[in-house]
Amino acid sequence: MKTNLRQAVGSLLIVGLEGTELTGLERAWLKLVRPAGIILFRRNIVDARQTRALLDNATALCAANSFRCVDVEGGTVDRLRDALAPMPSAQAAAAALRAGKGGLVQKQGELIAQGVTAFGFNTTLAPVLDLAQPDSAKVMGTRSAAATTAGVVEYARQFLAGLAACGVVGCGKHFPGLGGGTLDSHLATPAIHRNTQELWRKDLAPYRELCNELPMVMVNHAAYPQTPGKDRPASVSSYWIQTVLRKRIGYRGIAFSDDLEMGGILKFMPMEEAAVAAIRAGMDVLEICHTPELILRAYEALIAEGERSAAFGKLLTARAEQTARQRAKLFAGGVPAALTSKQFAALRGRILRFSEKVEKVLKTQETQPA
Numbered sequence: 514m515k516t517n518l519r520q521a522v523g524s525l526l527i528v529g530l531e532g533t534e535l536t537g538l539e540r541a542w543l544k545l546v547r548p549a550g551i552i553l554f555r556r557n558i559v560d561a562r563q564t565r566a567l568l569d570n571a572t573a574l575c576a577a578n579s580f581r582c583v584d585v586e587g588g589t590v591d592r593l594r595d596a597l598a599p600m601p602s603a604q605a606a607a608a609a610l611r612a613g614k615g616g617l618v619q620k621q622g623e624l625i626a627q628g629v630t631a632f633g634f635n636t637t638l639a640p641v642l643d644l645a646q647p648d649s650a651k652v653m654g655t656r657s658a659a660a661t662t663a664g665v666v667e668y669a670r671q672f673l674a675g676l677a678a679c680g681v682v683g684c685g686k687h688f689p690g691l692g693g694g695t696l697d698s699h700l701a702t703p704a705i706h707r708n709t710q711e712l713w714r715k716d717l718a719p720y721r722e723l724c725n726e727l728p729m730v731m732v733n734h735a736a737y738p739q740t741p742g743k744d745r746p747a748s749v750s751s752y753w754i755q756t757v758l759r760k761r762i763g764y765r766g767i768a769f770s771d772d773l774e775m776g777g778i779l780k781f782m783p784m785e786e787a788a789v790a791a792i793r794a795g796m797d798v799l800e801i802c803h804t805p806e807l808i809l810r811a812y813e814a815l816i817a818e819g820e821r822s823a824a825f826g827k828l829l830t831a832r833a834e835q836t837a838r839q840r841a842k843l844f845a846g847g848v849p850a851a852l853t854s855k856q857f858a859a860l861r862g863r864i865l866r867f868s869e870k871v872e873k874v875l876k877t878q879e880t881q882p883a
Contacts, residue, residue, distance in 0.1 A: 518826055521833035522815040523547040524576040525792065527769075529802035533559050535570050542805055543574035546812050549836065550580025550636075552802055555592050558632070564596070565633035565851055578840040580798075581848070583632070585625050586639040588655045597628050598864040601871045602655035603641055607668040609874040611659075617871065618668055622675020622683075624864050629681050630849045631860060636682040638731060638769075640669045642719040644692035652697050662718035669719060673726050682843050684769055685723060686731035689753055690716025694735055698777030702746055703735040712740065721762050728843055729767040730758065732796065734777030746778055749787060754795035767839055768795060772802040773811065785814035792829065797836050 526548040530539055533556075551571045558564050572579045583592050588602025601609075606621045629637050642665055643649065645657035658668035669685065676683045687698075689712060694703035707716070720730065732754060734746040747753040748770050758764050770791055773779070778787050784801075788811035791799055801808045819826035852860065 518819045518829060519816060520547060520576075521829045522812055522819065524549045524833045524837060525798055525815070525829070526808065526812065527552055527580050527582060527798055527800045528808050529554065530557055530567070530571060531803075531805075533557055533563055534567055538805065539571075540574065542809060543571060546808065548575050548579075548808075549798055549840065550575055550582060552580070552582040552584075552638075552800060553592065553634075554584075554802070555595065558592060558596050560596055561632045561851065561857060568633040568848075576837065576840075578837070578844045580636050580840070580844075581634045582636045582638060582800075583629060583634045584639070585629055585637045586641055586656060587621065587625065590639075590656060593628050593632060597631070598861045599868065600625060600628075600864060601868050603639075603658040603668060603672075604645065604655035605871050605875060606672075607658035607664060608878070609871045610668060610671070611664070612874050612878045614874050616671075617867075617874070618671035619675040619678075620867060622672040623679055624675075624860075624867055626676045626679030626681035627860055628864065630679065631852050631857060633848055633851075634681075635844055635848060636684065636729075637676065638684045638686060640672045640683060640685060641687070642669055642685045642723075643687055643690055644716060646692040649692050649694045652694060653691065657692065662715055662722075665719045666722045669723055670726065673723070680846050680849070682728045684729035684731050685720065685727040687733035687735075687771060688720060688730050688758060689733070689737070689747055691733055691735060692716055698734045698771065698775055700776040702777045702781050704744070705735050705737050706739055707737065708739045709741070712737065717757070717762070720758070720764065724762055724764050727764070727766055729769045730764060731769045731771055732758075733771050734775055734781075746781055748773075748778055748796065749782070749790035749794050751794040759795060767836060768797045770796050770799045772800050774802055774804060774807055784810045787811075788814050789818045789825075792832065793825070797832060797839075 523546040527550045528548045587600035641656045645660045693705040696703040732748045736744045742750045742752040
């Protein structure tokens with residue numbers, strides 16, 4: 514029971530690493546935890562060869578069919594911009610789409626997927642489904658594709674099709690929506706003062722429309738005081754995960770937490786409580802992006818609660834078996850072979866030409882009379 518429980522708990526975590534190669538300490542705790550996968554950031558990425566080696570070494574110590582995650586949305590959130598080439602933002606690509614340049618967004622998805630796989634990843638945590646609203650403009654910048662639900666859905670549908678065409682898993686974020694937020698959830702818990710009806714009509718519409726097209730949904734750390742979720746962050750709220758996402762929307766993919774190291778959750782409750790509360794609320798996978806101490810605290814807290822409560826132990830095991838089946842289906846194709854230098858240069862050239870095309874479309878649009 515203890516071994517099975519430990520395996521179950523580890524396989525519900527996605528973890529970050531410190532640098533560009535595995536340390537002895539990281540090897541030790543990865544062997545212990547056997548997480549569901551790895552997420553890398555710019556601090557971890559030098560070039561494609563080094564990144565693939567780091568991912569290969571780390572995932573060899575993870576559960577089978579492991580996640581290899583990276584954030585490549587385009588624009589300000591693009592972990593490959595220095596090592597490959599900068600990708601236009603979602604907002605820029607969506608504006609080009611609205612200018613009548615059909616196919617550009619799917620092409621963006623395809624190019625991002627090709628870049629992701631060139632570095633050995635199988636998952637990009639994109640697209641952003643938050644509405645571009647004045648309230649959140651300073652926080653979200655150009656990450657949000659459009660101000661309307663129709664615009665967000667049109668962009669995301671084509672973007673996801675581009676990822677899928679190249680065998681990369683996408684993740685819609687940040688459920689149930691950060692469009693009304695004024696605080697950065699990396700630092701604090703945003704309180705978004707929209708009622709249930711307004712959220713359902715606007716912020717939640719992309720999730721309803723794309724329910725069967727999203728392999729994963731990332732749940733944020735904002736609170737919605739004017740809803741039954743009240744002041745509890747969505748990431749630890751059974752109302753948002755089980756009642757709204759699962760029952761009302763009918764989502765059957767993977768519910769994926771935003772980073773549990775963020776201030777939005779850790780200023781609300783300690784890591785141990787957050788990990789247990791998130792799983793109890795219905796989360797499938799917990800993301801902890803940097804600190805080994807916090808990763809191990811979450812791991813041990815989940816085991817301790819599973820040993821204390823037979824019901825919670827069964828929940829952990831069932832959740833682990835379910836997500837293992839989902840990972841096996843999502844990542845059945847394995848990791849594509851590395852690109853040659855010539856192929857990598859050609860990919861970089863395609864991205865640069867794509868960026869130029871988007872910029873040209875936007876400039877043309879700006880110069881046209883209203």
